[in-house]
Amino acid sequence: MSRIVAAIITLLLVSACSQVERAVVVHPADSPPETLDEWGIMFVDDGRLEFNDRVLPYELNTPLFSDYALKLRSIWMPKGTSAHYADSGVFEFPVGTILSKTFHYEKAVEWTADAQTVLIADRNALPDDDGSLSLDDHVLIETRLLVRYADGWRALPYVWNAAQDQAFLEVAGELRSLQLVGAQFSQKIAYVIPDTNQCAGCHTPNHSSKQLRPLGPRAWQLNRSYDYGAATANQLEFWQAHGFLDMIGEDVPHGVSWLAPGDASLEQRAKAYLDANCAHCHNVEGAADTSALHLNIEAPVDRFYGVCKTPVAVGRGSGNRPYDIYPGRPDESILLYRMQHSDPAIAMPELGRSAMHAEAVAVIRDWIAGMNGEC
Secondary structure, eight states: OOHHHHHHHHHHHHHTSOSOOOOOOOOOTTSOOSBGGGGOSEEEETTEEEEOTTOEEEOOSSOOOSTTOEEEEEEEOOTTOOBBOOSSSBOBOOTTOEEEEEEEEEBOTTOOSSSOEEEOOOSOOOOOTTSOEETTTEEEEEEEEEEEETTEEEEEEEEEOTTSSOEEEOTTOEEEEEEEEOSSOEEEEEEEEOOHHHHHHHSOSOTTTTOOOOSSOBHHHHOSEEEOSSOEEEHHHHHHHTTSBSOOOTTOOOOOOSSSOTTOOHHHHHHHHHHHHHTTTSSTTSTTGGGTOOOOTTSOSSGGGTBTOOOSSOGGGGTTOSBSBOTTOGGGBHHHHHHTOOOTTTOSSSSSOSSOOHHHHHHHHHHHHTOOOOO
16 A cells, blocks of 8 residues: 555544544344444434444445435444455455445425425435434435344334434335435326345345345455545545454455546446446345346356346246347347336336336446447
8 A cells, every 4th residue: 555545544544533432232143123323334413414434435336226315325444353354255354344225315396295206316425524414305215224243134124204303223124215306307206115034035145045245345346536625535545444354365356436437438338337236136046046147247148148038937027128238239138128128027126116217227228239240
């Protein structure tokens, strides 16, 4: 690590000593608290959502789409522990790790408490320089925790109340009616807050082991800069300097954002999006392994990636299209058809969205249209 980067990170560590100084508590797995603030990860104070001391915010290069919700992510580990780095796959986290993901929206001008109108925004969360989030401008929907215990991970969904001062454990999930508005379209949706079983349905990338796992914190997803307010630093370097990561590999995979092309090709952007949104099931060990469709970012774009592959037990989800991916013919490709639908019997992913992700559909359409070959 260069001296300049080390100096920046030292500055960040000093500034990261939050004005919030309360204990973070890892509660027993069989008796999670009813309210989110009992964990000590985050609090609402004077109309702002704030993280506690040593709770690090982070971002992913290509996040999962969830009805255009913004997501404020954080990680906390007990002092003296760190995650084990891996070039591929999710890092191995120590017992006591708490990952949080707070789903929220920016309020539209038309916002009222009764008519919850929110903005469509395809981006990461934008906290203020001090890391807090203004509740004058944003509405909090839910915070999901993943907690690492000795025998594995637990998923806990907390739902924010109308007063926006507390979130309560809702193991059965909940529905919220929202009006999405943007420059191109407006849509009313039923935002689904998943129950604990639905959380497990996505966070079990290996269906044989049945073990819950985090999905996002991987090297290619975290290899990016983050604005910590005092300065900007690479997240992997910051985690290592902060003691949250034991090492960084010599050949760290490049970060790929599906949305901002940068140096990434159209294919890399498409693969990043499909990995983040589909590969938790569509991998060689996932719940959809019988489909023989492998959409993890490391997989080659071949028949197992869907190219000229006929569908397996897909029912009317095929839309009478012949192949998962038909090179040069996006409108004859099942993959695109399922992305375009919100009908639960057709839509993919099956959980986590009510709206079509129009911008992602455009990327996948362009990628398939540009493919060479014939089936």
